[in-house]
Amino acid sequence: MKPWRRRTVKGLLVLGALFAFLSVFSIWVERQALDTSEWVHTSGRLIQNGTIRGALSEYLVEQLYENVDVEKKIEEVLPNSVKELAGPAATGLRQVGGTGAEKVLETGTAQSLWETANRTAHEQLMAVLENKKEAVSTANGEVTLNLGSLLTNLAGQVGLAKNLAEEIPPDAGKITILKSEQLKTAQDIVVAIKGLALVLSILTFLTFGLAIYLTQGGRWVTVLFSGVALIVAGLLVVVLRKVAGGIVVDQLVKQENVKPAAEAAWSIGTSLMVSIATTIIVVGVFFSASGWLASPTGSARGTRRVIAPALNRYLPYCYGVLVLVLGIYLLTASGVGLRTFLTVVVLGIMAGFGLRELAKQTDEEFPGLTFGDVVAPTRKRIDKAVTDAKLSERASKIKLPDVKRPDIKRPSGMGIPDVRRPGGGRGAGNRGEPAAPPPPSRAEAMQEEDARLSSLERLSTLHEKGVLSDAEFAAEKARLLKL
Numbered sequence: 001m002k003p004w005r006r007r008t009v010k011g012l013l014v015l016g017a018l019f020a021f022l023s024v025f026s027i028w029v030e031r032q033a034l035d036t037s038e039w040v041h042t043s044g045r046l047i048q049n050g051t052i053r054g055a056l057s058e059y060l061v062e063q064l065y066e067n068v069d070v071e072k073k074i075e076e077v078l079p080n081s082v083k084e085l086a087g088p089a090a091t092g093l094r095q096v097g098g099t100g101a102e103k104v105l106e107t108g109t110a111q112s113l114w115e116t117a118n119r120t121a122h123e124q125l126m127a128v129l130e131n132k133k134e135a136v137s138t139a140n141g142e143v144t145l146n147l148g149s150l151l152t153n154l155a156g157q158v159g160l161a162k163n164l165a166e167e168i169p170p171d172a173g174k175i176t177i178l179k180s181e182q183l184k185t186a187q188d189i190v191v192a193i194k195g196l197a198l199v200l201s202i203l204t205f206l207t208f209g210l211a212i213y214l215t216q217g218g219r220w221v222t223v224l225f226s227g228v229a230l231i232v233a234g235l236l237v238v239v240l241r242k243v244a245g246g247i248v249v250d251q252l253v254k255q256e257n258v259k260p261a262a263e264a265a266w267s268i269g270t271s272l273m274v275s276i277a278t279t280i281i282v283v284g285v286f287f288s289a290s291g292w293l294a295s296p297t298g299s300a301r302g303t304r305r306v307i308a309p310a311l312n313r314y315l316p317y318c319y320g321v322l323v324l325v326l327g328i329y330l331l332t333a334s335g336v337g338l339r340t341f342l343t344v345v346v347l348g349i350m351a352g353f354g355l356r357e358l359a360k361q362t363d364e365e366f367p368g369l370t371f372g373d374v375v376a377p378t379r380k381r382i383d384k385a386v387t388d389a390k391l392s393e394r395a396s397k398i399k400l401p402d403v404k405r406p407d408i409k410r411p412s413g414m415g416i417p418d419v420r421r422p423g424g425g426r427g428a429g430n431r432g433e434p435a436a437p438p439p440p441s442r443a444e445a446m447q448e449e450d451a452r453l454s455s456l457e458r459l460s461t462l463h464e465k466g467v468l469s470d471a472e473f474a475a476e477k478a479r480l481l482k483l
Helices: 003-034 036-047 050-067 070-077 080-105 108-129 133-139 148-157 180-214 219-252 259-269 271-293 298-313 315-332 338-365 371-397 442-464 470-482
Strands: 143-146 174-178
Touching: 003 036, 003 180, 003 219, 003 271, 036 050, 036 108, 036 259, 050 080, 050 148, 050 259, 080 108, 108 143, 108 148, 108 180, 180 219, 180 338, 219 259, 219 271, 259 271, 271 298, 271 338, 298 315, 298 338, 298 371, 315 338, 371 442, 442 470
Parallel strands: none
Antiparallel strands: 143 174
C-alpha cells in the first residue's frame, strides 16, 4: 500500500474513534434531555433510590415548614389548657417528619405524583426550548419542577390537610430547571444536538468504511483496528463519566449531606450513557472478530474452512439471514428513530460487503468444498479412534499360556533322543510317531499380535488416503480381526 494511503487510513481510524466518542455524548443528551418518555422513566428510577428519596423527603418537610405555620395549625386543634404545647409539638413533628415523608414517597400515589410533575416539567421544557410563544409567555422563559401536589399529599399524611391547599403559596415546592437568562443558550444547544447526534453516528461508520475501502492488501488489519478504535472510544466514555461525576457533584453541590443523593442522581442519570457506550463496544467486538476471521492465522483459516460451504453455495441465504436479524432488531427495539434506522442500515451495508469479501476469500482457498468434505476428517478420526479402542480391548483380553519347558539332562554316553526334536520327544511311543508341536511362547504370541496391529494401522492409512474404499476397508479389517 502506498505511503499516502497508509497515512490516510490511519488518520481515518483516529477520526472515526473521535466521532464514536462524541456520538455517545450527543446521543445521550438527545435521548436523556430531549425525550420526555426517557426523562419520566429516569425520574421514576430516581425516586426509587433510597438516598435520593431521603434527600427529597427532607426537602419537602423543609418546604412545608417554610410555607405553612405548623405551630399555629397545631394550636388551633389543641384545647386552651395545653395550647402552649403547640411549639414543642411542632418541633417534634418536624423531627419525625423526614422519616414519615420518606415512607410517603414509597407509596404508589406519591411516586405517580412525582412522575406526573416530571412529565409536566419536561413538556414545558421542550416547549420553551423549541421557542413556542405560548410557553415563553406563560412561563416567562423559565422551567420549574412543581412538587406542590407532593407537598400537599405529605401534609395530609401528618394531619394538616384541612384547608392546607389554599394556604400553600404557588411557588412552594418548585425547583427551577431552566432560568430565563439561560434560554437562548439552551435553545442553541438543542438545535445543535438534534442534528449532531444523527451526523456523528453516520460519520462514525462512514469513516471506518472509507478506511477499509482505501486499504489495499491486508484489509483485515484495518477492519480489526476499526473494532479496536470503537472499543477504546466506548471505554473512554465509561472512564470519563466516572471522573466527570465527581467533578460535577463537587462543583454544583456544596452541602455535604446532599452530595450522596447528587452522586446517586448522577449515576442514574448517566446510566443511559453507559448503555450507549456498551453498544459501541459490542459493535467494536464484532468488527474485531470480523478482522480476525479474514486474517491468515491458522485458527481463522480453520474457521473459514468450516463456513466455506455455506458462503460458497448459500451466500444469498446468508444475506437473507442478515436482513432478517436487522429487521427483527428494528421492530423490537424501543425508541427507534431516524438516527437508529440509518445507523442500522449503514452497518447492514458494511456487513453485507464483508460477507461478499469473505465469500470470495473462502472460494479461493477452498474451491468446491462441501459440508461432507468438512466433516470427513472428523469422521475418519472418530473411526480410527473406535478401531484403536476395539483393538486395545481385544489385545487386553488375549490370555497367553505360560509355557515352561522341561529341563531334561541327557546322560553322557547314551543315545536318548533329544525331546526337543521332532519325532524324538515324549508321546512318540514305540511306533515312532512324531510328537505334537509345543505351544507358542509368550514372545511369539506378542509378535503375532503386533503384526496384526501393524497391518490394521497400514490398512487405516490406506483408507484415509483414499486407496481403499469404505467397503474394502471394512472387509479387510474384519478378516484381520478373525485371524
